[in-house]
Amino acid sequence: MRIAMVAPLAEAVPPKFYGGTERVVSWITEELVRQGHDVTLFASGDSETSAKLAACHPEGLRLLGYRDHTAGHLAMLHHVHRRAHEFDIIHFHIDLLQYPMFEDLYHKTLTTMHGRLDVPDFMPVYKTFTGMPLVSISDNQREPMPEDSNWLATIHHGLPKENCPYYPESKGGYLAFLGRISPEKRPDRAIEMAKRSGIPLKIAAKVDKADQDYWDDVIEPMIHHPLIEYIGEINEEQKKDFLGNALALAFPIDWPEPFGLVMIEAMSAGTPVIAFRNGSVPEVIKDGVGGFVVDTMDEAVEACIKAKDLSRAGVRQHFESQFTAEVMVNKYVAAYEQLLASRGNVVDLPTAGSFSPQYGEVNGSPRPSINVAALPA
Amino acid sequence: MRIAMVAPLAEAVPPKFYGGTERVVSWITEELVRQGHDVTLFASGDSETSAKLAACHPEGLRLLGYRDHTAGHLAMLHHVHRRAHEFDIIHFHIDLLQYPMFEDLYHKTLTTMHGRLDVPDFMPVYKTFTGMPLVSISDNQREPMPEDSNWLATIHHGLPKENCPYYPESKGGYLAFLGRISPEKRPDRAIEMAKRSGIPLKIAAKVDKADQDYWDDVIEPMIHHPLIEYIGEINEEQKKDFLGNALALAFPIDWPEPFGLVMIEAMSAGTPVIAFRNGSVPEVIKDGVGGFVVDTMDEAVEACIKAKDLSRAGVRQHFESQFTAEVMVNKYVAAYEQLLASRGNVVDLPTAGSFSPQYGEVNGSPRPSINVAALPA
Numbered sequence: 001m002r003i004a005m006v007a008p009l010a011e012a013v014p015p016k017f018y019g020g021t022e023r024v025v026s027w028i029t030e031e032l033v034r035q036g037h038d039v040t041l042f043a044s045g046d047s048e049t050s051a052k053l054a055a056c057h058p059e060g061l062r063l064l065g066y067r068d069h070t071a072g073h074l075a076m077l078h079h080v081h082r083r084a085h086e087f088d089i090i091h092f093h094i095d096l097l098q099y100p101m102f103e104d105l106y107h108k109t110l111t112t113m114h115g116r117l118d119v120p121d122f123m124p125v126y127k128t129f130t131g132m133p134l135v136s137i138s139d140n141q142r143e144p145m146p147e148d149s150n151w152l153a154t155i156h157h158g159l160p161k162e163n164c165p166y167y168p169e170s171k172g173g174y175l176a177f178l179g180r181i182s183p184e185k186r187p188d189r190a191i192e193m194a195k196r197s198g199i200p201l202k203i204a205a206k207v208d209k210a211d212q213d214y215w216d217d218v219i220e221p222m223i224h225h226p227l228i229e230y231i232g233e234i235n236e237e238q239k240k241d242f243l244g245n246a247l248a249l250a251f252p253i254d255w256p257e258p259f260g261l262v263m264i265e266a267m268s269a270g271t272p273v274i275a276f277r278n279g280s281v282p283e284v285i286k287d288g289v290g291g292f293v294v295d296t297m298d299e300a301v302e303a304c305i306k307a308k309d310l311s312r313a314g315v316r317q318h319f320e321s322q323f324t325a326e327v328m329v330n331k332y333v334a335a336y337e338q339l340l341a342s343r344g345n346v347v348d349l350p351t352a353g354s355f356s357p358q359y360g361e362v363n364g365s366p367r368p369s370i371n372v373a374a375l376p377a
Numbered sequence: 378m379r380i381a382m383v384a385p386l387a388e389a390v391p392p393k394f395y396g397g398t399e400r401v402v403s404w405i406t407e408e409l410v411r412q413g414h415d416v417t418l419f420a421s422g423d424s425e426t427s428a429k430l431a432a433c434h435p436e437g438l439r440l441l442g443y444r445d446h447t448a449g450h451l452a453m454l455h456h457v458h459r460r461a462h463e464f465d466i467i468h469f470h471i472d473l474l475q476y477p478m479f480e481d482l483y484h485k486t487l488t489t490m491h492g493r494l495d496v497p498d499f500m501p502v503y504k505t506f507t508g509m510p511l512v513s514i515s516d517n518q519r520e521p522m523p524e525d526s527n528w529l530a531t532i533h534h535g536l537p538k539e540n541c542p543y544y545p546e547s548k549g550g551y552l553a554f555l556g557r558i559s560p561e562k563r564p565d566r567a568i569e570m571a572k573r574s575g576i577p578l579k580i581a582a583k584v585d586k587a588d589q590d591y592w593d594d595v596i597e598p599m600i601h602h603p604l605i606e607y608i609g610e611i612n613e614e615q616k617k618d619f620l621g622n623a624l625a626l627a628f629p630i631d632w633p634e635p636f637g638l639v640m641i642e643a644m645s646a647g648t649p650v651i652a653f654r655n656g657s658v659p660e661v662i663k664d665g666v667g668g669f670v671v672d673t674m675d676e677a678v679e680a681c682i683k684a685k686d687l688s689r690a691g692v693r694q695h696f697e698s699q700f701t702a703e704v705m706v707n708k709y710v711a712a713y714e715q716l717l718a719s720r721g722n723v724v725d726l727p728t729a730g731s732f733s734p735q736y737g738e739v740n741g742s743p744r745p746s747i748n749v750a751a752l753p754a
Contacts, residue, residue, distance in 0.1 A: 057501065068498040070447065071473055075501035078477050096448055100455050100478050121445040124434065124452035 001336060004087040005029050005051065006042045006080055008094050009072045011060040013047040020261055021114045024157050025093050031160075031329040040087070042080055054079065073097050081105075089336045096122060099129040106131045107343045110152055110335065113137065116258050118144035133339055135332075138280030141258040153335045156284065157259050158328030159319075164268035166316045167244030174200040174229075175304060176246035176271070178239070178262050181207045181215050189252035189276070191222045192297060197304035198227070201250065204242055206233040244269040248291065248307035251275035252300060260284060267291070267319040270312035274303045290318040378713060381464040382406050382428070383457055384420040385471050386449045388437040391425070397638055398491045401534050402470050408537075408706040417464070419457055431456065450474050458482075466713045473499060476506040483508045484720045487529055487712065490514065493635050495521035510716055512709075515657030518635040530712045533661065534636050535705030536696075541645035543693045544621030551577040551606075552681060553623035553648070555616070555639050559588045564596050566629035566653070569674060571604045574681035578627065581619055583610040621646040625668065625684035628652035629677060637661060644668070644696040647689035651680045667695040 005028065011019035014026035025041075026049065032039045033050045041047065045055030056076035061069045073094055080098075084090060084105055092098045092111040102109050110133040117126070126146055133152045136142045142151065175197075177190040187203060194201035203223070207215045223230050234242055243249065249266035257279035264284065266273050273291035275281045287293040291310070292303035321327070382405065388396035391403035402418075403426065409416045410427045418424065422432030433453035438446045450471055457475075461467060461482055469475045469488040479486045487510040494503070503523055510529045513519045519528065552574075554567040564580060571578035580600070584592045600607050611619055620626065626643035634656035641661065643650050650668035652658045664670040668687070669680035698704070 061498075066498045068496075071499045071502040074473060074477050075505040078480075078505050081477070096451060097474070100451050100458070103455075119445075121438075121443045122448045125448040128452040128455050 002038045002088045004040050004090040006092045009044050009057050010062045013043040021093055027325045031325040042076055077101050096125050099125050099132055137259040138283050140279050155331045158323050158325040159264050159268055160325045164265045166270045170247045172245035173247050174202050175248055175250045177203045177250050179205055181205045182211045183214055184255035186252045186254045187219050190250040193250055193300050193304050194227045196301045199304050200227045203230045204234045243271050246271050249273045253278050264323040267315050270316040272307050272310045272315050290315050379415045379465045381467040382418045383469045386421050386434050387439045389423040390420040398470055404702045408702040419453055454478050473502050476502050476509055514636040515660050517656050532708045535700050535702040536641050536645055537702045541642045543647045547624045549622035550624050551579050552625055552627045554580045554627050556582055558582045558584045558592050560591055561632035563629045563631045567627040568599045570627055570677050570681050573678045576681050577604045580607045581611045620648050623648050626650045630655050641700040644692050647693040649684050649687045649692050667692050
């Protein structure tokens with residue numbers, strides 16, 4: 001299949017620093033290429049990919065200090081739309097801007113929803129452009145959306161198998177907390193889980209500017225305890241040992257997490273996840289297999305104690321059966337095929353080669369009956 | 378002419394509180410209707426207009442607490458695009474989102490640029506969609522833009538004649554400072570002008586959250602002086618007396634002001650403007666007629682002393698000849714006509730009545746040769 005992947009321009013694909021969406025886009029892209037598809041990646045020019053790279057901006061916009069990414073994305077979409085006839089499928093990973101521009105191409109277009117969908121600011125687009133074929137990253141994520149949304153599938157994120165290699169035993173015997181220090185991630189609960197279960201906790205997390213007060217006022221005073229160790233930010237390489245040597249990942253979130261990549265990273269390493277029931281959690285963990293889904297602190301403490309008895313091989317097996325990049329991409333290819341099959345016998349007209357705003361109604365798909373060059377000046 | 382006016386959804390048209398763009402859109406709209414044009418105003422539902430109102434959201438988005446207005450604007454643009462065939466001219470007052478969606482309609486589309494144009498974040502749109510016909514609100518505003526931008530005209534803002542009525546004499550004998558307390562407006566300079574010239578200064582200005590530190594640290598300590606009076610925020614009604622009774626408006630800005638409505642409001646009242654040379658200032662004031670354009674504090678102080686000798690009738694005359702809503706709208710109508718004349722013999726196809734994303738390439742202007750209804754499911 002000829003596939004256009006349209007990534008956010010905030011970061012490179014894969015991202016040089018943070019950028020969950022850009023990481024997932026990279027994994028989908030590389031696996032599609034591995035499976036023999038002809039993929040063109042629309043992304044920032046500092047991206048690295050085995051697909052064809054359509055560089056839409058020299059570098060990621062965030063690192064350049066751009067705060068408003070709208071213009072960069074609109075310019076990218078212009079290029080995607082003009083080349084639309086080259087592709088069987090156009091797969092978007094940006095939030096909103098593609099909805100009106102690609103209304104004429106919904107029969108070969110889909111958008112993966114990467115964020116939470118309960119922000120009222122965005123609702124006018126979801127309510128107006130109900131035809132856009134959508135992929136949710138968990139079933140739970142769909143809940144706030146209009147009933148007539150055009151859902152194609154739920155496709156959980158997947159990870160390349162060896163990104164977080166399997167550790168057959170927990171050499172460290174600690175609870176791991178990985179991510180950002182922020183109120184909705186509830187590091188305070190992780191600390192309480194450790195103190196009440198008597199199992200040490202290691203916190204590998206960054207503190208964003210926005211969360212500095214929360215760190216200073218709430219979390220920092222809690223970490224001065226023999227069971228609690230704060231090790232700061234870690235990189236991708238350090239993450240392998242950090243997750244692989246843990247007894248369990250503490251994921252005591254308090255918000256409707258749309259997916260939660262760190263859960264499958266831990267399970268890839270064979271490390272069970274102890275998570276509070278929220279958002280995607282019950283879909284991802286499978287209670288008693290990939291870890292434990294809990295509703296209360298008492299259950300969480302009990303789960304910490306039970307974690308050592310859970311089969312790490314079973315956790316890894318759960319990951320391999322449901323959360324590898326290969327599984328994810330097989331589902332995407334099935335969704336592409338489903339979309340194309342529902343299309344009927346529409347034949348694409350070629351999109352614009354030349355463009356003359358003064359004279360023609362030329363928007364991606366010019367009407368061939370208008371001879372643009374022949375019109376008088 | 379059948380004209381679509383597309384306003385920002387942040388505030389009602391006219392705005393209930395702040396919103397310079399929404400005020401100007403209201404003035405253009407009302408004057409076009411007065412001149413007999415058939416105008417449809419795309420705006421928030423709490424707008425008040427003598428045009429036909431196409432309500433695109435029940436209320437202004439800012440008052441509803443929406444921080445991201447992208448989705449609301451995209452939904453509005455969808456409606457504008459579907460109704461595009463009803464209009465001879467589509468006139469945008471929103472920033473960026475219309476550029477790609479209306480590429481097929483640039484021959485009857487224009488955008489008034491209301492903000493400063495030197496923000497690098499926005500440049501990808503200006504560089505990519507060079508065909509969009511543009512109106513600048515001052516010649517100076519154009520400077521940072523790409524050379525191949527499609528400028529149609531510079532059209533200075535205009536004000537309904539009686540909004541700020543003419544005051545034949547300054548009963549107050551004070552300098553007026555009106556607007557926001559912020560570093561680029563330089564209220565500190567206004568205070569220095571008063572102290573050095575010995576002419577009292579009245580400051581009618583709000584302090585935004587973002588500028589609280591600037592007020593506390595810089596300006597508040599300067600206002601405890603017999604010549605300086607801070608009277609806080611005033612409403613539109615109070616503005617008439619405040620401007621009309623002033624000896625001069627102090628406009629000591631330190632940023633590339635794209636237009637500066639308050640300058641023409643003062644001149645409408647017959648009150649001369651003393652402004653530092655920046656952005657639109659020399660175009661709007663006409664040095665020695667509407668007030669004084671200065672480059673240094675010494676010149677500003679001298680101008681304060683000379684202001685009483687300037688003919689207020691001459692200031693009003695300058696306003697009436699160049700900055701009324703009627704003058705502005707005459708220029709817009711000329712720009713519309715110029716745009717339509719350059720169009721050649723293109724005939725609009727009707728835009729979509731029905732829409733079925735599964736089967737047709739239907740984006741505003743469907744190809745009539747595709748019979749959407751006849752395609753198999």
